[in-house]
Amino acid sequence: MTALPAADPVAHFLLALAVIVVVCRLLAGVARRFGQPPVVGEILGGIVLGPSVLAPLWPAGSAWLLTPTVIGSVTVVGQLGLVTFLFLLGSEARLENPRADGRVVAGIAAGSMLLPFAGGVGIAALGQPLIAGSNQHPVAFLLAFGLAMSITAMPVLARILVDMGMDTSRIGRIAMACAAIGDGTAWLALTLILALSGLAGNSGPLTTIVLVAGLVILTFVVVRPLLAWLVRRIGDRALPLVIACAAAYAACTQIIGLHAAVGAFLFGLLLPRHEALVERVRRQLYGFTEIVLLPLFFATVGLSTVITSVTGSADGWLLLAAVVLVATVTKFVGAGGGARLAGLPARESLRVGTLMNCRGVTELIVASICLQYHVVNTLGFTILVLMALLTTAMTGPLLRLIGVREPELSVAA
Template identity: 65%
Template sequence: MQSSSPTEIAAVALAGTSTSDDPVVRFLVAIAVVIIVCHALAWVFGKLGQPPVVGEILGGLLLGPTGLTLLWPAGSAWLLTPSVMATLSAVAQLGLVTFMFLLGSELQVVKGATGTRVLAAVVAGSLVLPFAGGVVLAVMGRSVIAGPAAHPVTYTLVFGLAMSITALPVLARILVDEGMQEGRVGQVALACAAIGDGAAWMALTVILTLSGLVGSGGLGLTIGMVAALTLTTFLLVRPALARLVERAPAGAMLGPVLVAGALAYAATTQLIGLHAAVGAFLFGTALPRGAEVVMTVRKQLHGFTQVVLLPLFFAGVGLSTAISAVGGSLRNWLLLVAVVLVATITKFVGAGGAAYLAGMSARHSLQLGALMNCRGVTELVIATICLQYEIVNSSGFTILVLMALTTTALTGPLVRSCRTGRMGLVVHRRMAPKTKP
């Protein structure tokens, strides 16, 4: 079906008529269906003690090739045309960028020597151990999950990186749902996830650039541009924003300026090889903390982002993902189980163990290990990139997607178990809290 021109669409609208072929009608109906289905499943999963984001992603899966296309092909073909899917994807990216900007603007710095020590230890533990586990599984399962164009080194490194990811946007949602976003554990988890995700995206950029897949300007140029953007942000942009906030009369024009800045940063990082979400988050970290006018702008953006834009992003990922059977081979299913178990255990032990050794209490360390196990949508993005460049095949992609959903679904219950002490673990006197909440 060819898309109508703006003139034709306007003519139909002015005439007060609509047809089943009207792209505007399809787009609006698709948004309504996505929002209703995703929020309904989010509510159901929330009642079951799961992170609502699991329901939102599953809602997208049910509306896509895995659900609606199988049960009602005609309805799916009418509702989710290529043009509608492309528009939904664009709006979904706007939702992710806005949410990441808000997240960066709310991030608080963990102060003090203990905070610095914990951050360094948890970032290292949450990246290194899962990465090592992923490398081992990549080597063992190469014949099952490696893509046709995968270089052995590139494939192994990227799969290990995919295992070490923590989904920053989903983690933030879980923290809000659990009421932990302002506590010490929540702030440490956010900071570690932010640092770890930044390092992971940079590592992915380096790996793909060295493989000749991205970054046509060269590795040195890409790294130089990232460093220049970071320095510019904290040396020039942050002071400029502080002055702007001080002089903004009741926030006049501040909202549009901040949103435009976040979009510009997102576009910049996308152009230089990093994900757009990294740029939006970086710009958000440059905002002054505690300013009343900034809090007002955040509140204005937060509602619409949470209700409309962000669910569209999660749904967009699900709609573009065809979850097929892992395969009839027992080996494939055993590999899937191994990936989920290794991803969960290495993240939990790596992050939680490092936090405890760095001085956090046993209970807080367990909570942190559980939180860092959340992979969610970031994992889906990494999996999509792997499939796009044929680093993994369809089986490998499916395994990564199922691992992302499983670990994310486990995060909420694990965190609550750690907070209430219902994991069956005995915390001895020698493991008494070393730090205050």
Template identity: 55%
Template sequence: MTLEATKKAKRHAVPLGAFGSLIALGLVLTVWGPELFTSETGPHGGFDPIARFLLAVAVIVLVCHLIAALLGKFGQPPVVGEILGGLVLGPSVFGALWPSGRAWLFPAEVLSTLQVTAQLGLVTFMFLLGCELRLDEVRRHQKTVWITVAGSMGLPFVAGVGVALAAEGMLAGRFGSTTAYALFFGLAMAITALPVLARILVDLRLDDTVIGRLALTCAAVGDGAAWAALTVLLALTGLSGSGSVEAVVGMAAAFILVTVLCVRPALAAVVRRCERTPAGEQLLLPVLAAGAIGFASLSQVIGLHPVIGAFLFGVVVPRDSLAVERISKQLQGFAVTILLPLFFAGVGLSTSLGLLSGVGPWLLFLGLLLVASVVKFVGAGGGAKLAGMSTKDSLRIGTLMNCRGVTELVIATIGLQYKLVNDLGFTILVLIALITTAVTGPLMQLLNRRESSR
């Protein structure tokens, strides 16, 4: 296909897709209209559960990607539109405008299946995130990286713990441990989203600059530290798993040691062997996919969250393999396009802006947003300045490290699942992730314009 033909295909892809979706929607309304608009069973004997699940998936994928394409025209990364798509399909918009339609499209059995399917997308995403965790730049800029990471995570963590303790009555879940809740909230305030930050840097053409590489390295180190801290927190509190806390900690430590000392070299040998022939390279995709899913399952059995196992397996995958890079792109295409929007929809269906009704919740949300943004900016930017960077570059590092994106949503979902935070706390964390991610690109463009005008 020529370049001109490719451009034409891209221009017509959204209109044709929208047209096809309208035809499908018209058929659904024609056949199942009575059941959709009333509580009566239609002439075709009701909607088959599998058909309803597939329709729900189609609606989620279409809505998330249409909103992402729309916001992309304003310079926003796709994840912002996809998160908004999940919120639109939740109780705050779809449920408020058409309660019966939302109840028909997302009944309990469909929601249950969507949540399980979304876990597969989340596991795949975390495996890919582990594969992207490259720490080569740490050796080149050790001082700058470690001081910046300490500031970008340490200060927000302390502030998050303080705010969590002050607002425990409004944000804490039913788990019952104040320490676990406060530590978790501090961790949620300290996170930076590595994959979304990488996309923003590409859009701003900063990915191959010193600032871009340094920001990605700091985000990678911070993400690794955050998931390690979450692993320790889940193990020490015994939040999941049926064994004692000591057993969970022991199994988690053994799991990590075996992975690093045994699985890593064995996986490197398998990759080298599979790369020798085309048939072997084709076998590598199911091997890595099965490994990531198997590690996620084992992590759940041990008493940790499945995403930790998938992330750990991604970390030990060889970095110098072209075959692994190609496979990662293949997995990323399906996971990001189809599976990850299901996770966003699950987040949106669990998020209710109605929980912010009243002065108290709104003040709490605005206060947390201010604390999360300012403290992260000051911590990261101040750390970069202390490490010897210029004021201009320190401001840029502080702005970039404020991007929380999908990683914050994953952390928030884990907190809600284990009842560390309640529904209001979850909603606030989701909104903080959305807003801090949405403003990162425009703020960087503003800083660049100010610098170029001088």
């Protein structure tokens, strides 16, 4: 087939950006019409534009649209979207009504992470010859894969709760609190895994750990109170400073040897929760991040997702089925069982177990970091992406099957 003509580099990148945004938003709309959160369609959009769909159907068009130069530019801007998203995610992490539901939240959070983590480690041990990356750190591989199985995506969960009318219910608040704890724990665990294994950075595990510990101490002892004082002192004029500091923190953790997203999430945690400026920051950044920047990140995920690596062999199919089954059952039993042991009624425990099973964007981020550091190979990454997509997609239908209106909406806060 005749190659398509070359285009001006800037025009080429902008055209690719337009295609990515349109495809991801169209599929997000389709997903919403089928009762799914938009992120399901956005993930599919990235897969459609990658080697799993577009390249086999139109090789010349795919090669022309997504040249190595364009892919490099999309990757950089996608990383900006990832950093911005993690900053916003950190700024929204909070525990609602912790005194009233502290025991319940603790039980659910522990069950929803520990049992899936153990299941993920077991699956990773069995499938290591097929899905381990080129970095020869078997312990880091097992821990990282287990961590990827234990995640609940807080932003996706929030969307589902709003769509279901459960965002103001007690169950909704408890689920969000558990997801916030899980996100914070996941990033801390991933940081420790990368540091202890020496996969990230070139200065050695001990130096990385010392630098990370120093940054965390400096952050909460010096930066957090100083930031709160500045926000109260200069009000709206602090907006550029907040954005600049988020970028600086991301750059700092990248230099240390961890992913830039870790620094962005850490700085987001520092922001005062009830300042008008912080709400304004989230309002101004969220729309552009959701519509433009995150689809570019999903495109980079799609470009690394090769579905034929799974479907091309019986082992791939078997491993995918095992991962999805173990991820679903362990999350459902762990979260639902934790809720039941903490005293919630049986039906509410079922809802909690179902809600905590959605993974979405957060799972993709952890999977992408694992691929970046060669903890998993393409097959392992593809399985994690498909698992995130399937577990997120089944959350809404399962909730409707169980019932979402009674009795949780009538429960007092």
